[in-house]
Amino acid sequence: MNSSVVSILVVDDELSFCEVLKIGLQDEGYRCNISDGGAKAIKLLREEKFDLVVLDIRFVSESIDGFDVLKFIKKEYPKTKVIMMTAFSSEEGIWNEINAKKFGAEDFIRKPFALEMLLRDIKQVLENPPTIPKREEVSVSTNSATVVGEPGPIALIDAEHPL
Amino acid sequence: MTQDVHVVCDPQSLLLTEGVCFLYMIYHNGCMNFDELGNSHREIEISENRVDEKGKIIEDLTSFSVQNDNPLYFEDFGLDDDSVLIKNTKIKKEVLEGLEKKVCLDVENAFLHFKSFLRGPIFTDSFHQNHVLRREWEKKIHEIDPKVYEYYQSNRLNTNRYCVVESWLSILEKDIINPDIKNKLSELKRNIPIELKGGNKNGGPKYSELKDSKKVKAIKEISEIVKQAILLLEDNSD
Numbered sequence: 001m002n003s004s005v006v007s008i009l010v011v012d013d014e015l016s017f018c019e020v021l022k023i024g025l026q027d028e029g030y031r032c033n034i035s036d037g038g039a040k041a042i043k044l045l046r047e048e049k050f051d052l053v054v055l056d057i058r059f060v061s062e063s064i065d066g067f068d069v070l071k072f073i074k075k076e077y078p079k080t081k082v083i084m085m086t087a088f089s090s091e092e093g094i095w096n097e098i099n100a101k102k103f104g105a106e107d108f109i110r111k112p113f114a115l116e117m118l119l120r121d122i123k124q125v126l127e128n129p130p131t132i133p134k135r136e137e138v139s140v141s142t143n144s145a146t147v148v149g150e151p152g153p154i155a156l157i158d159a160e161h162p163l
Numbered sequence: 164m165t166q167d168v169h170v171v172c173d174p175q176s177l178l179l180t181e182g183v184c185f186l187y188m189i190y191h192n193g194c195m196n197f198d199e200l201g202n203s204h205r206e207i208e209i210s211e212n213r214v215d216e217k218g219k220i221i222e223d224l225t226s227f228s229v230q231n232d233n234p235l236y237f238e239d240f241g242l243d244d245d246s247v248l249i250k251n252t253k254i255k256k257e258v259l260e261g262l263e264k265k266v267c268l269d270v271e272n273a274f275l276h277f278k279s280f281l282r283g284p285i286f287t288d289s290f291h292q293n294h295v296l297r298r299e300w301e302k303k304i305h306e307i308d309p310k311v312y313e314y315y316q317s318n319r320l321n322t323n324r325y326c327v328v329e330s331w332l333s334i335l336e337k338d339i340i341n342p343d344i345k346n347k348l349s350e351l352k353r354n355i356p357i358e359l360k361g362g363n364k365n366g367g368p369k370y371s372e373l374k375d376s377k378k379v380k381a382i383k384e385i386s387e388i389v390k391q392a393i394l395l396l397e398d399n400s401d
Contacts, residue, residue, distance in 0.1 A: 012323070014316070014321075014323040014324075016276060016279070016323075016324075016327050017326065017327050019272070020276070020330040020334070021330065023269050023272070023334055024333070024334055027334065027337065027338075058298070060301055060312075061305055087371065111323065111326055112322055112329070112360065112370060113326070114329055114330070114333065114360060115329070115330040115333045115334070116333065
């Protein structure tokens, strides 16, 4: 995919965080817009077409959260890809990750992250979106700590294993 | 009735800060828990010029904390607007040499962000891993006064705050042409404590699981890096 035509929306209630990501993304040739809240993000999504949304989970000043925005995106604009991000601790982070995947996010990234890492993830999601196997095609092997299914077995990380 | 305000600082600097502590004591109609001061050697910078808008916000936040289970433990209230490091907004000519206008604006943005980072306080709280309780508490502050909430959110321990620093350093490292400044920026970026660096997805540096004392130590280290970055970029020839 040609990054010069890719449009990205960054949503986080910390505006300075959005701004630095916007500059980093623009430097890579992406078109980028930012929103410091979920309601504003939904408004922007209705007005503009975005190929990808980098979406925080929590907006302190609003009753909606990132999962609500994610559900809206996947219902109204199913082709728009979503990378969710959060700064929550491991346990809460894992549940957030599970929910993000459940509601259709293509990827999940935990803060703190380096700009380079987000850029890598964005590139990967845009060029090579993960193929999510159907439920019946997946089985979990607790002995070998792997998820077995197409496209192949995936090793569970330590924190996921007990879950 | 007396109430404790959690302020920990270097006992050596107590005399300098006594006047400000007194203001807090009056404001809260309580008294300081000076016993806590004796056991710690942490730096805190409070100048008498703090009786300004920021001072009022700090008072409101500490007052809110006292009235709502007093969970906040202040380590540092952040630099004042009139401190030398914040006041000077001139950037060295050699930093901007050969840069396009848009990139110059980015450098300026980074420079201002570094200053904004150092203006933020450092405080821990008693919620630890109880994020649900912390979020309820934060919502209350936001409802009461968005300006106080803004200061609360500028806590340097807040992941978004220090995460932005690393991103800005990456952008500057890439954009600045002057080789000497570029190299020094790369070195500063390399010195960011490992706990604060963007980690890999399967595990990461687990900043959120660190003990508060380790978080504070790492944040003080990155604050020092930010100070060095400002000094590297700023023109203090006047």
